[in-house]
Amino acid sequence: MRKPRVSSRFISFRLGGEQRYGITKGDGVVDLSVRYGSALPDLQAVLLANAFARLEAEAASLSADHALEDLDFDLPSLSPEKIICVGVNFPDRNAEYKDGQEAPPNPSLFPRFLRSFTAHEQPLIRPPESVQLDYEGEIAIVIGKAGRRIAERDALDHVAALTLANEGTIRDWVRHAKFNVTQGKNFDRSGSIGPWLVPFTGEAQIADIALTTRVNGEVRQSDRTSRMIFSFRKIVAYVSTFTTLVPGDILITGTPTGAGARFDPPLWLKPGDVVEVEAEGIGLLRNTIADEV
Numbered sequence: 001m002r003k004p005r006v007s008s009r010f011i012s013f014r015l016g017g018e019q020r021y022g023i024t025k026g027d028g029v030v031d032l033s034v035r036y037g038s039a040l041p042d043l044q045a046v047l048l049a050n051a052f053a054r055l056e057a058e059a060a061s062l063s064a065d066h067a068l069e070d071l072d073f074d075l076p077s078l079s080p081e082k083i084i085c086v087g088v089n090f091p092d093r094n095a096e097y098k099d100g101q102e103a104p105p106n107p108s109l110f111p112r113f114l115r116s117f118t119a120h121e122q123p124l125i126r127p128p129e130s131v132q133l134d135y136e137g138e139i140a141i142v143i144g145k146a147g148r149r150i151a152e153r154d155a156l157d158h159v160a161a162l163t164l165a166n167e168g169t170i171r172d173w174v175r176h177a178k179f180n181v182t183q184g185k186n187f188d189r190s191g192s193i194g195p196w197l198v199p200f201t202g203e204a205q206i207a208d209i210a211l212t213t214r215v216n217g218e219v220r221q222s223d224r225t226s227r228m229i230f231s232f233r234k235i236v237a238y239v240s241t242f243t244t245l246v247p248g249d250i251l252i253t254g255t256p257t258g259a260g261a262r263f264d265p266p267l268w269l270k271p272g273d274v275v276e277v278e279a280e281g282i283g284l285l286r287n288t289i290a291d292e293v
Contacts, residue, residue: 008056009196012074028064052199073120080248083112089254116186120195123290133269136167136255137213137277143249155236161197164285209280223256
C-alpha cells in the first residue's frame with residue numbers, strides 16, 4: 001500500500017519563555033502566532049475557526065522563522081475539555097488478558113487529565129510511589145466539530161486533526177481499586193502527546209497505517225490501524241452517545257500488544273530510557289524517562 005502523504009504539521013512551542021504556535025517547514029517552523037496571534041492566539045483558536053487549510057496556504061510562501069532545535073515543544077492542544085482513552089483495541093491486546101473472552105461489543109473507556117501528559121522531547125516522569133512505569137503507543141484524534149449521538153457514517157466529519165500519544169501507565173496503580181484504572185493512568189506527566197497536530201484529510205489517511213513503539217531503538221509494539229477492533233468511526237460515535245463531543249476534545253484510540261508489563265520479567269521504563277511512538281503520515285513522538293524530583 002502506498003505510504004500516506006505527510007500533511008502539514010501545526011505545533012505549539014515555547015521560545016524565550018513565550019508560548020507560540022506555527023507550522024513546520026523542513027527543520028524549521030513558520031511562526032504563525034506573530035502573524036495571526038491577535039485573531040487566533042493559539043492552536044485551539046485555529047481549530048475552533050477551522051483555519052488549518054487557510055493558514056497552510058498562507059504559510060506556503062513563507063520561510064521558517066526558527067529552527068526546531070531552538071525551541072521547546074509544548075502540548076499541541078492546550079485546553080481540551082475531555083481526554084478519553086480506549087483500553088483494549090487490537091486483537092492481540094485482547095488476547096493478552098487470557099480470559100478466553102472474545103472482543104467485547106463496545107470499547108472500554110477511561111478519562112485522562114491534561115496534567116498527566118507532557119510534550120514531545122520532554123521526559124516522562126516516574127513517580128516515587130512505583131517503579132512500574134509502562135508505555136503504550138497510540139494514535140489520538142482531535143475533535144473539530146461538536147456533536148452528540150453522532151452516527152458512525154458521519155463520525156469522521158467531526159475529526160479535525162491527528163496526533164500521537166504515549167499513554168504512559170503506572171501498572172500497579174491500575175489495580176488499586178476493583179472497577180477502574182483511573183489512578184494508574186493519571187500520574188502527573190506520566191504520558192505524552194505530540195509532537196504536533198496533523199490536519200485530518202479523510203479516512204484513507206488513517207485506514208491502514210503502521211503504528212510502532214520503540215524503547216531504546218528496540219521495537220516493542222507494532223500493528224496496523226486496519227486491525228483495530230473498534231474503528232475510529234465507532235469510537236467517535238460511541239463516546240458521543242453519552243457525552244457531547246466539543247472542539248478540542250481528544251480521543252486516544254488504543255495500543256497494540258507489547259507493553260512492558262507483558263514481558264517475563266516485566267520491562268519497566270527507567271531513567272535514561274528513550275521511548276518513540278511513530279505512525280505513518282503522522283510523525284514521531286519521542287520522550288526520555290526521568291524520576292520525579
